[in-house]
Amino acid sequence: MNDQHFADVAAELDDYAAVSEDALEHAVRYQGACGWLATSGGTPEWTGDDGADRELAAPICAGCPVQRECLEWEFRTHGYAIGSVWGPLSAAGRRAVYLHWRDRRDDAGRAGGRS
Template sequence: MTDYDYEEMAAQLDRYADVPDDVLNELVTSEGLCFWAFDRTGMPELSGGDSPDRELAAHLCAGCPVIDQCRELELRTAGPATIGVWGALPDTDRRALYRVWACRRGGEAR
């Protein structure tokens, strides 16, 4: 299992702090592979366990050009209530990232 550096991930997302939600949404929905080019053949099964489905998340988002923008958008819109796979991370990892991300943004939680 890979441990993520949430501080580094959150720092990478700082470049999107001033991008409006509607611009991020348009970019993610038009360029995100899962919205138009997703091939579900060979998709790993959900583990159903307590551990994050990191393998599934990596598979679903492999090659997507807007992974960081997708993460930013999901952190803004779902925050700690996030579920599923967004930005190549399972929900458990995004919830951990959200805490760091919100602190970097001055405690902002939407």
Template sequence: MSGDEQAPEWDGEELTDRELAARLCAECSARRACLELELRTAGLDTLGVWGGLSEEDRRALYPVWLARRGRRGGPSS
């Protein structure tokens, strides 16, 4: 790290992907848009932390998200 950079508060803690996602994205104003982008582009092939959710959480959410899009008359793919 250089200059003004500081280690995150959780540096050295053992965090699950879910905990890390929640901490990284908690105050982000783009959280919902970020999640929407990942669901639209990656679907079940999602990787990493997007929209404050872990890969496992997004994979579980994906079928629900698709069903809601279909009910609203949006594209289903």
């Protein structure tokens, strides 16, 4: 994946800028593939190793209907200090998207404050 892909993902997250954290959390917990697995007892045995856990999570995240809500919620709650497995991207990919996301939100805040 290249930097333009990460910028495009960050742009897609603009659709969720006005969504409350509570609504994002609710969507991820109740509509997310990982949430469904957790409540059905089908959660994989996580190893604690990011690479191995990423391999376990990839097929779960790939079909998730709330991937973008998950990323938005993660960025708001964890910022650049990304941990565990969130969304369909690797930790490095999520950090790359986060930098674009933060820049877009900073730019929107500055534009909104202009008269």
